Amino acid sequence: MELNIDLLSRICKAPGAPGYEGPIRQLVLDELASLADEVKVDNLGNVIALKKGQNTPEHKKVMVAAHMDEIGFIVTHVDDAGFVRFHTLGGFDPKTLTAQRVIVHGKQDLVGVMGSKPIHVMSQEERNKLPKTTDYFIDLGLPKEEVEKYIRVGDPITRERDLIEVGECVNGKSIDNRVSVFVLIEALRALKNPPYDVYAVFTVQEEVGIRGANVAAHQIDPDFGLGLDTTIAFDVPGAPAHERVTQLGKGAAIKIMDASTICDPRMVDFLQTTAEKSNISWQPEILTAGGTDTAGVQRMGKRGAIAGAISIPTRHLHQVIEMAHKKDIADCIDLLQSALHTFDKYNWAHS
Structure with missing residues (x-):
């Protein structure tokens, strides 16, 4: 897959500190104009885009969350x-x-x-x-x-930092989590006739406590949930194998757990099976510290959601030189849109 680096660059460069996401929100709204059946902005500032599913008897709802905010400061x-x-x-x-x-x-x-x-x-x-x-x-x-x-x-x-291409990677500020905003937009672009209603949510204030995802999940009350975020790739000199979490170039990371979420084993299996059937490279992710919007998506609906996460391996997190591999980004787009097309093909019964 050829990545739209210009779009990714504009997404990463747009300002959007927690609570002040206006510029990145407008960019997202502009991109979504032709990609969803309904788009709204809630009171907190989350962008919620609905892609209607086929008229299946179950009428299930899938929520996918990618946070728009970037770490920043306030005067x-x-x-x-x-x-x-x-x-x-x-x-x-x-x-x-x-x-x-x-x-x-x-x-x-x-x-x-x-x-x-x-x-x-x-x-x-x-x-x-x-x-x-x-x-x-x-x-x-x-x-x-x-x-x-x-x-x-x-x-x-x-x-202040531009996105550049370095070898097989992209490098710049706010790849956490603007790369996931990019992944969600591009997956929506490829999504045709999903079996269930897909709520693509571009959330606010994740970096200060998963606040936007909590509010959005409460509104949507999804049956299934996916978080999209970066994760640590500690695949650098001196890093012991057991601390690497993920590695660049090894494919989409499928989260098993982090400090805020134990992903539903059914969702983990579904994502792994989907990746293998579609010949998409993937790697497991266990992150013992830190959390993502997955926690809010999983727990803040009335009934809870069968939830998991797709993560983009990233080096040098929370710096202005964050680095992600272009192939991993493409794998995450492919995995997300493949999963959204096949939610109805999996046996979701408890084992």
Whole structure:
């Protein structure tokens, strides 16, 4: 499959910190215009696109969730010299903030840089300490009076980085989880006459607690649920085999469990069987820390859902150099649309 790298690049670049997903939401809405039978935005900001299924007697519902938000920051203070202090929205390893550009989204977007105390004037004790997010500030290169013309407390901040192709991979910021937004859009493009109603949900505020998926699942009350998200590929020098979780280039990851979800064994088997029947490369995923929208999809409907997840293996997560293999992305698109076409062919009875 030839990937639409231009679309993936635009999806990754669009701003959308948790709670401030407006720009990426509009891009998603534009792409969905001809791909779904119904599209709506709920009160929290989730985009819910319905692709109607055939008139099967069961009239089952499938919910697929991919979160739109990216880790980011929020302005908390502008000091007398014009430097911006911030609070994180989502999880950061503080050392990854060093030497990065950011965009503060106020009345006008302003590009700034993450600054901290220069190593040249650090004490030996300071040099040996791990950095904290509070060690950093944002330098916009402007005095306070100019900054305050455009920026105020509460404005969101995102990271500045383009998507590029590196070898057989794509590399950039916010591949977590914009690659899943891309996968869901492309699977919808390929989806023709699914047996059951498919609710493609582009969720908000996942990075701060799976909030959008919880609300959407409560509305939809799905029979079946799939989360789409990235997962760790720790296939790098020095990584022991048992800690790798997944590897780039080995295919779509089929989640067995993470810290927030034990996937339904029926869904795991269904996805694995579907991949094998369709000659799609896949690998198992057990992630002992972290969670995804799968948890909300599984538990927040009235009856619960038979739920699992398809994950895109990704190196360097929650950095601006996240890396995913193009073949794995294509495998995830193929697996998702194959599964959505064949939900009615599997025996879902409890064993």
